[in-house]
Amino acid sequence: KAGVTQTPRYLIKTRGQQVTLSCSPISGHRSVSWYQQTPGQGLQFLFEYFSETQRNKGNFPGRFSGRQFSNSRSEMNVSTLELGDSALYLCASSLETVETYNEQFFGPGTRLTVL
Amino acid sequence: DAKTTQPNSMESNEEEPVHLPCNHSTISGTDYIHWYRQLPSQGPEYVIHGLTSNVNNRMASLAIAEDRKSSTLILHRATLRDAAVYYCILRGRSGGSNYKLTFGKGTLLTVNP
Numbered sequence: 010k011a012g013v014t015q016t017p018r019y020l021i022k023t024r025g026q027q028v029t030l031s032c033s034p035i036s037g038h039r040s041v042s043w044y045q046q047t048p049g050q051g052l053q054f055l056f057e058y059f060s061e062t063q064r065n066k067g068n069f070p071g072r073f074s075g076r077q078f079s080n081s082r083s084e085m086n087v088s089t090l091e092l093g094d095s096a097l098y099l100c101a102s103s104l105e106t107v108e109t110y111n112e113q114f115f116g117p118g119t120r121l122t123v124l
Numbered sequence: 125d126a127k128t129t130q131p132n133s134m135e136s137n138e139e140e141p142v143h144l145p146c147n148h149s150t151i152s153g154t155d156y157i158h159w160y161r162q163l164p165s166q167g168p169e170y171v172i173h174g175l176t177s178n179v180n181n182r183m184a185s186l187a188i189a190e191d192r193k194s195s196t197l198i199l200h201r202a203t204l205r206d207a208a209v210y211y212c213i214l215r216g217r218s219g220g221s222n223y224k225l226t227f228g229k230g231t232l233l234t235v236n237p
Contacts, residue, residue, distance in 0.1 A: 052227040065223040099167050108223045115167025
């Protein structure tokens with residue numbers, strides 16, 4: 010079974026631009042969660058999408074948004090990029106929502122650099 | 125919000141047991157305790173989870189204190205492949221119906237041959 014895939018793996022943007030990251034979950038998984046990982050803040054939960062709806066949300070500004078398609082693939086969008094948005098963005102999938110299911114499978118991440 | 129505290133780093137020798145501690149003194153009664161580990165240049169990998177009772181699986185054991193304010197991940201025989209950053213995570217509700225996952229800073233485990 011193929012694992013979680015994320016594209017692109019590396020991305021360089023400039024301040025003020027917007028960016029869209031993509032995540033393909035494991036086949037059959039209905040939940041996709043997004044995380045930001047930085048050296049200073051560590052791993053932080055952004056949000057979860059389940060059955061095409063945002064189910065849970067962390068403490069990030071509205072510039073961070075996402076969506077999920079009917080095939081469970083998910084995209085995350087960051088608008089008006091700031092230098093502090095430079096991070097590794099990880100996507101994780103699970104069979105059910107994080108509210109009830111315990112094991113998430115992570116992708117390799119997208120390394121975003123904002124100049 | 126509940127928080128987790130972990131030592132920044134720990135060191136072990138190959139084939140010896142390793143005890144990785146996590147403090148979560150503000151845990152709520154319904155928060156689950158999860159452990160994930162992250163190998164270099166990879167996404168995190170699930171290790172184990174529990175609520176109140178001690179848990180065992182093929183990878184590790186999880187010992188949860190009776191008051192649930194701390195837990196310990198136990199690797200029974202460390203191997204070089206176990207060298208990773210280990211994260212202690214709380215999963216539970218955060219106001220209203222919103223669920224939240226709170227990560228610790230992680231413990232970098234070094235395994236010496």
